[in-house]
Amino acid sequence: MKYWALPASWRIEAMARPVILIPVKPFAQGKSRLAGVMDEAAREDLARRLFAHVLAQAKQVADVLVVSRDEDALAQARAAGAMALRETCAGHNPALAQALLKLDRMARAPVLIVSSDLPLLNAQDLRAMLAPPMGVSVMIAADTAGQGTNALYLAHPAILALRFGPGSRAAHEREAARAGLGCRVIRREGLARDLDVPEDLPILLSRA
Numbered sequence: 001m002k003y004w005a006l007p008a009s010w011r012i013e014a015m016a017r018p019v020i021l022i023p024v025k026p027f028a029q030g031k032s033r034l035a036g037v038m039d040e041a042a043r044e045d046l047a048r049r050l051f052a053h054v055l056a057q058a059k060q061v062a063d064v065l066v067v068s069r070d071e072d073a074l075a076q077a078r079a080a081g082a083m084a085l086r087e088t089c090a091g092h093n094p095a096l097a098q099a100l101l102k103l104d105r106m107a108r109a110p111v112l113i114v115s116s117d118l119p120l121l122n123a124q125d126l127r128a129m130l131a132p133p134m135g136v137s138v139m140i141a142a143d144t145a146g147q148g149t150n151a152l153y154l155a156h157p158a159i160l161a162l163r164f165g166p167g168s169r170a171a172h173e174r175e176a177a178r179a180g181l182g183c184r185v186i187r188r189e190g191l192a193r194d195l196d197v198p199e200d201l202p203i204l205l206s207r208a
Ligand SMILES: Nc1nc2c(ncn2[C@@H]2O[C@H](COP(=O)(O)OP(=O)(O)OP(=O)(O)O)[C@@H](O)[C@H]2O)c(=O)[nH]1
Pocket: 022, 023, 024, 025, 026, 029, 030, 031, 032, 033, 034, 067, 068, 069, 087, 090, 091, 092, 095, 096, 114, 115, 116, 117, 194, 196
């Protein structure tokens, strides 16, 4: 069938370019679980560098939207050519919900939510997350423990209730099942290795 012979609503979805959505906690508040081994300035610097890395990888792959209440993070996003959204409802899930609402109004394009603390992330990881198998509308990149969600692909912005927080991998799977959506869990090192606790810090050496 010719492209222009498709129903109009399908055409819009087929044209819609995916967006990578990066939530960023204020740099000075992030990485609080490293407080026992790094002072405030070092944690802030680390959070800033991790975000810069994720942003650079994401920009190679798709349009990017950053949601944050940190003006520096928003400025860094704009300087890299990304869209920036000031968070009005503080918190991981509320900020993402705000961003998804905006994306849903812009276009019903696929969204890939990616954590800003993935030191081994590369563009291939992101491309893999943006290529779901037929019939799959939700893809979850689990953390190494299989408990958290480090990246979440959504076929469109309003498809799933967000459940970031402890046990989010299982919670996102449950939400997908409840909504009758095809769902896959992906395990790739670049997506799985986040940097949360002191035991994760040796990852940085492998990037040195
Ligand atoms: N916009 C926004 N992003 C958040 C918020 N809280 C967490 N995030 C982001 O969500 C992703 C996962 O966060 P966490 O792994 O909990 O990282 P963190 O909050 O820096 O680490 P801890 O302070 O140790 O909990 C990262 O991209 C964070 O920047 C928030 O309140 N607002």
